Amino acid sequence: MVRVLRIRSGARGRMLLSLRPSVPEVLARLAVRRVWQWRRELTGLAGLWVALRVAGRLSDGHGPLVVAVVCAVLLGVPRTRRPVLGWFHAGRVRRSWARACRAAELVGWMARTPPVRSVRAVSAGVVLTVRLLPGQEPEDLRRASERLAATMRVRSVSVVSDPADVGRVRVLVVYRETLDRLVTPAPLPGPAGGSLGGGPVGAADLAGLVGGLDRLVVGVREDGDPWLLPLRGVHVLVAGATGAGKGSVLWSTIRALTPAMAAGLVRVWAVDPKRMELSFGAGVFARLAVDVEDIADLLDDAVEQMRGRADRLSGVDRTHVPTPAEPLIVVVIDEIASLTAYVTDPALKRRLAAALAVLLSQGRAPGVVVVGAVQDPRKEVLPLRDLFPVRVVLRMTEPGQVDLVLGSGARDRGAHADLIPAGLPGVGYVLTDGDPTPVKVRAAFVTDTEIRHLADLGDLAGWGR
């Protein structure tokens, strides 16, 4: 590498030394970078030229025709067209990424941009694997994501850290809205999925169902992958304005639990103070409470179960493993604020708040978890927020509410829940402890017919009663 050491006269005759590349070196670097950026197109042109020469020699002057036919076949057949066009598209994406990084000043020495290691097409756009430049951290890219998206002229850019390598990130570049279509629920997993009414379940199936509790399929993510919700050892908070689709998140979760319920590994205790959501599928639940006093009893019983288990597990095991003898208890609460904000009797209110706080702070390890929905993240609910490791925010009416639910800075990192149109119920952003990037998702829509069917099955088999 040529460096020119310049010696020049500074003010008052002092000699100044500067170490910088010469003009020819800068021009050479720029030229090499250009060629490198266009290498796919140049390779294509070179290949075409070689093909024309070879075909011209072999086919007695019909070279162009032969090459045109080969190209038409290559581009006409989907099996070959997709990889060929995808290969060129990846080159365009890399250039666009480099341009955007320069515009957002995410550059290193000699305006080098964070290199793209791979480009993968997904239904919403592309996922880039990007290596950070020395001195950069994932947060630098995250902060610039809106500027990157605007420069790349795409819908959004979101940056996800790689837990295995802090110097690498995954960048989801979204070209099109994929969550505007209704999401139908995924087929239920395992043999129990096909025989919810009962039937013998082997030890291997039980182990599979227990493992499945860490990844319940409840919808789809923006990148087209399934939205997997962990529930064992995790409380889940779902917030959203009225009509935002909280019911579909609750029902997708409950539906995904039904194979484990049928096998006796899970019991769902439902709390439905509004009487409009969960009461509809009462047969599914081991317990259902709608009146405030019944709700207080239910929560107290959950605390008692939790304490009994904690005593047994203490010093033996750190985490509860659900078994038919001691299933995972999932307390589903349709409107948490009904327990914390709207109860007028102070004694009852204290009792409800105390039980909820104990469950949320100590219930995870002994296998008593809470899935709670809330319309308005007001101050009574707010102190509980941090006790929910998984938080989902659906459509909100004000930008400020997003950070109230997900934690400060979440909206800046891409969770624009206030911009979700009212016509897209079930669409929202999920944040899981340990990953600062919100993921856009849509919950599957469980129809009333299916809820009724599940309730009938639950009634017949007596899930948990």
Ligand SMILES: Nc1ncnc2c1ncn2[C@@H]1O[C@H](COP(=O)(O)OP(=O)(O)OP(=O)(O)O)[C@@H](O)[C@H]1O
């Ligand atoms: N995931 C979804 N996909 C498609 N449509 C949905 C979805 N979720 C909900 N809907 C539709 O949106 C309407 C409102 O949804 P839902 O009742 O779940 O809202 P909510 O957030 O529970 O409102 P509230 O706070 O008033 O109870 C439902 O009637 C349903 O038809």
Ligand SMILES: [Mg+2]
């Ligand atoms: Mg509701």
